[in-house]
Amino acid sequence: MKIIIIGGVAAGTSAAAKARRNNENAQITLFDADSDVSYSGCGLPYFIGTEVEGREQLVPRDAAFFKQKYNVDVYTRHQVLEIQPQSKVLTVQNLVTQEIFQERYDKLVVATGAKSVVPAIEGGNKPNVFYLRNVINADRIREQVLTANPKSAVIVGSGFIGLEMAENLTARGIAVSVVEMAGHVMPALDQDMAVYVADHLLEKGVQVIVNDSVIRLEGEPSVSKVILKSGKEIDADFVIMAVGVRPNIELAQKSGIELGPTGAIKVNRKMQTNIDDIYACGDCAESYSLMTGKPLYRPLGSTANKMGRITGDQITGGDLEFRGILGTGIFKMFDMAVGQTGLTEKEAKKEGYEVVVCHNIKPDKPEYYHGSEMVIKAVADKNTGKVLGVQIVGRSGVDKRIDVFVTAITFGAKAEDLFHLDLAYAPPFSTTKDPVMYTGMILDNAIRRGRVLMTPAEVQEKIKNGEEVKIIDARVTKQYEKAHVEGAVNIPQENIRKALDSLDKEMVTVTYCNKGVTGNAAQNILINHGFKNVYNLSGGYKNYSKNSKK
Template sequence: MKLLIIGSVAAGTSVGAKARRNSEDLQITIYDRDQDISYSGCGIPYFVGGEIADIDELTPRDAAFFKKRYNIDIHTRHEVESIDHATKTATIVNLATGDRLTDTYDTLVLATGASSIVPPLQGVDHDNVFTVRNVRNADAIRSYIDAHNPKTATIVGGGFIGLEMAEQLSYRGIQVTLVERLPQVMPPLDRDMAERVADHLRDKGVSLLLGESVTALNGTERVTDIALESGKSIATELVILSVGVKPNTELAKQIGVGLGQTGAIAVNRKMQTNVADIYAVGDVAESFSVITGEAIYRPLGSTANKMGRIAGMVITGEEAEHRGILGTGIFKAFDLTVAQTGLTEKEAREAGYDIEVLHNIKPDRPEYMGGKEMTIKAIADRATGRVLGAQIVGPQGVDKRIDVLATAITFKAKAEDLFHLDLAYAPPFATTKDPVLYTGMALDNAIKKTARLMTPNELIEQVAGGKSFQIIDTRSKAQFEKNHVDGAIHIPLGELRTRAKELDPTLPTIVYCNKGVTGNAAQNVLKNLGFTDVCNLSGGNKNYQHCKKCLTE
């Protein structure tokens, strides 16, 4: 059997490698229009910034490696320009010579990946305008910086790559301005979590222009200034376009392969398309959510490798199915780590879930061992208790927690299950009650209404809508006088039992401390004294002040 694969980055080479491990009888050929194969696209910003010294570190394997190890023929700089599936024939152009050749196949795999979205703007073809997608892009950007030593750069797009590039260009001494058409950086995050990232970027000297759209890149051979829809103009010496990617579906559409609702190729759990003997994997194919079952498009190398392996197994007769994804992602912005998995609060509400939302602010390990505060935002379904998603922002310990939560969500854990996880503990690594355990405990209590929560946004919205609360600040006098929730009265926790008679036990009551723990203790005191409607403010005053700022900016 002849297996023809179009595309040789993560997904395509994974198909070939797994298929070969399962069978020596296959004739496996891969064509790719690029000159680099099996490269680490996610490492590109770090090469540009100099953390990766040699570009060859991004391309550890070449065609000779795959021929020797797997007996796979990989032809780079060969573009498949057309396919006749009736005769199972492909027409290929050798981009180095211009010659055309044909090849045949029994089974075809589309691993054509995705391309950077280039907005149709004046000036996008100028010498100092770059996208960030492949190894050649990385080399071009770093070479340009080395040759021209720009002092300013503008990044268009505030997603993963845009923020990583902002960090790395800043490390090179370049003043960075980031333009994002949405009112927040990191669209995969909820606004309240994204603002924590934005604040950190500003602290590190990155200028953010949010809710702004680029209308033109002005200059002759090079862009010298960028025009914005608001009428503002940015002087710049370097432009990085990072507004997203689109799946390369041209060949698929040519032969009747169907696209899904995300615009990527629709596949079943075996990575098969609607056309017999044609598979699609990697950034050209859509996946589906582990939680909702709905189609989802999150082009990541980890997912591409997984899809490729599954296709290789199925093609060679092995039983395998793709189980979906959570869209888990992580990146660093200077000394801040940002991660998310599963549904955001916004996505969960749009999907129709009645949710409980918790903001848990805890150190990753004891402060006496150098612990630093992280903020965990977790979402759970009130009806079933199932954890639906989490977002974490903090300087350290984030990667460990997001992977625990992603694993738990994948196996449909409930909030109460998180508390019962037997996680590793020693002071250099965690607190006795790990932030994941506390997240599960507090979420479960809220769902079962033994310790109800109210988010700052809910409180602000309900007060604005005319609802009245008696709001109790249980912190110290100095903390209260520095700042407090609008309309709060000050009763420290130690005085609450004796001063509870000053309050009306029939009124809706909100209690809070600085981060949430003492507020929970105050909540229990009032409940035990007969107060019928008491909520603890999720994340305490610290979270409230942050969310209030988000709503007013």
């Protein structure tokens, strides 16, 4: 059997390795138009920064390695020009010699990856405008940073790559401005969590511009000024375009391979396309959501490796199948980690769920053992209690918690199940009630026990609309006098029982404290004394103040 794989990064090389493990007799050939294979694309920003010293750390394998270890023939700088499915023949060009030849296959794997979105911007082709997709791109940006002595850079886009580049260029002493077309940075997050990311960028000296876009890059022969739609001008010694990627599907499309609604190659759970003996995997192929069952395009190295392994197994007679993804992601930005999995609040509402939302602000471990605060936003289905999605920001412990949530959501956990998890505890690692468990308690209280939450956005909407609502600040007077929710009255928790007769049991009432715990205690007192419509402010005043700075 002759297996040909087009593409040699995460998915393609994983498919080759698994196919060889299953079948020692197959002839396996891999073509890639690039000079490098099997590299760590997610590590490229740190190579441009100060964390990775040499490119060999990110490109540890070459063609010789794959021949020696896996008996796989890898040809770099070879581009597949055409697929002829009926005759099972490929047309290939050697990009070094320009020779064109044909190759026959029995099984074909399309792993052509993704490519950077190139916006139509005047001046976008100037020599100091860069995209970061492969090692050669990183080499060029790094050379610019090390040899041109730049003082300023503009990053267009605030996704994973954009914000990782903001950190790494800042580490090089470069003044960074981030321009985002959407209403907030990191559009994959809900706005009430993205505000924590934006504030952290500002704390680190990064200029953040949202609700704006680049219309022109000025300067000759290189960019020296970035012109925004708003009319704002930003001086820049170079520009990083990080506005996203799209699947590299032109070759597949010309061959009659069907695309899905996301624009990526449509595959089934066996990674098969609509054409017999042609498979697709990695960033060129569609995934599907475990939450909705709908097609999902989320190009990540972790998913690409998984898809590649399944493909390699399938083409050699195995039974592995793709089970879908939650769209989990995590990235580091200076000393903040940002993790997300499942559905955001916005996505869940769009899918028709009646959602319950909580903001849990807790340290990752006890403060006496250097614990630092995390903000966990969890979204659950009010009708079933199932956890739908989680977003976390914090300085430490984020990776551990997001993976616990991922596992729980994957196996259909309800909010109440989170409290019952037997998680590891010792002061160097966690609090006695881990933040994951506490999140489950808050959600379960809201879903099943009548301790309903109100988000900062909902409170602000009521205030804006002039609705009749009693807002009770249950903190000590000193904290109230320093700052409080507009229109709130100060009744410290220990005084609430004494004030019951002065309060209207029928009026919508919102209680709050700093982070939510004392607010919940005040809420309990009122509910237990017959108050009908009592809400606790989700995340307390800390979360409210963060999200009311507009």
